[in-house]
Amino acid sequence: MATLAQWIAGSRPRTLPAAVAPVVVGTAAAAAIDKSDLALAVIALVVAVSLQIGVNYANDYSDGVRGTDEERVGPVRLVGQRLADPENVKLMAFGWFGVGALAGLALVALAQTWILVPLGALAILAAWRYTGGDNPYGYRGLGEVYVFVFFGLMAVLGTQLTQAGETTLVGLLGAIACGALTSAILVANNLRDIPTDRQSGKHTLAVRLGDRGTRTLYLGLVGVAVLCTLLMAIWHHWAPISLIGLVILAPGIKAVVGGATGRALIPALATTGMGLLAWSLLLFFPLARG
Template sequence: MATFTQWLEGARPRTWPAAIAPVLLGTGCAAALGARHWDRALLALVVAVALEIGVNYANDYSDGIRGTDDDRSAGPVRLVGQKLAAPAQVKTAAFASFGLAALAGLLLVALSGAWWMLAVGAAAIVAAWFYTGGSHPYGYLGLGEIFVFVFFGLVAVLGTQLTQAASITLAGWAGAVGVGALSCAILMANNVRDIPTDSETGKRTLAVRLGDVPARRTYVAMVAWAFLASLVGAAQHPGAALSLAAIGLAVRPAQAVLGGAQGRALIPVLAATGRLTLAYGLAYGLGAALWPSW
């Protein structure tokens, strides 16, 4: 039976910044409009983190029963692949997380009145499951980055801003693109590490499809794209440019990726990209809130 620590590792905390950063950024963009609701921000955070944990457990379950994780020698704990927990237990943990996200989302739309977002939330849960679940998982076709960009970039940021400020701004869109690109970079770092085993098991992630060197360059391009988005956001809310201060956190992981780090040497890159994403979202949101106009 898996220990608490192993369950926590299975939830992959290194990826949680991809859920926290967009809520910080979206709340900052809402505050820049004079609208700040901490209760709604907290509910949005619960939705995002619970969805992230749910998709991580769902991936563990689906990859585990397919045998994709049987020969992993690097990366986080695989509860099913390493036979630490029964597949049914991990599947239950995934759906419990999705249930928590759905409940918090229902409360959020009730407070904001944006009832149409229930459909968006339902789509997010369905997409989270079929990333590696079902008979034709789109994550195995190289489409995982699309899910991450849409739901942990656009939907998370703009949904947070909309449910607090009842509107969406240019700075919100730019920040959503930026944090979405960084979230994709987290996934790319993970998948570059797994190219050898994914290639053998038929998991055709974008990294596998691109090949090792192009995938590494794509990682750097995703990071660079985020900082270009900051400049667009600063055109409306100049404080958004504060996110450029996070560039320093991008140097080491970019060097490691371009330098050809393999296997376990890429695990620190995953964590560093998560810290970069969190710093970016916090700096962008805080800057926009404190310096909303020229």
């Protein structure tokens, strides 16, 4: 039986910045037009964090029962390392999806943004189908698309919509930047796992692009985030100050550019996640001040 510490490690806490950052950016975009709402932001944060933890447990379950986690490096794999019963991990995943769904219903009811209900249901379905089901799209190289759409565009613009009742071009730029950096986390993860994924038949985008192409994609995604941030300066002159937060990415970029493999790429995951969070927090203030 897995210990509490192992269950917590299995939730992959290092990925949580990918859930927090879009809520911060969406709230900042709402504050930029004087329509932010702290209470709704907190509920949106519960939704985002719950779905992130849920998808992490779902991936642990699905990859574990398929045997693709047998030779992994990196975080704890509850099923792949036979630390927990697969059905309990699956139950944990759907438990967190349930928390996210209930919080999401409360959010749209308070904000009267009912259009987000089917989109939220689609997000949960997509979270499960990433590595679950008969034909998971994560095994077909589409994981980064899911991350960009749901943890970038939908999370940021959905947060802004629930608070402001509208979306803006600045919000869209923030959503694109957030989605790009969040996708970069997954790219770094899949870069590390190319050898084991190729061996197990998991055709991620990294496997399809190969080592060199994946490293180029990582740098390109970071570049997209930088460009979007610079474009925000058209409306908010101090927005580029948030790029200071991306300095945290330096060790990760060095690892990716320097050809690091295996465990040596783990810092790229951590620094990209923390850089994303730092960027979002530093972006909040120039946007919120109008």
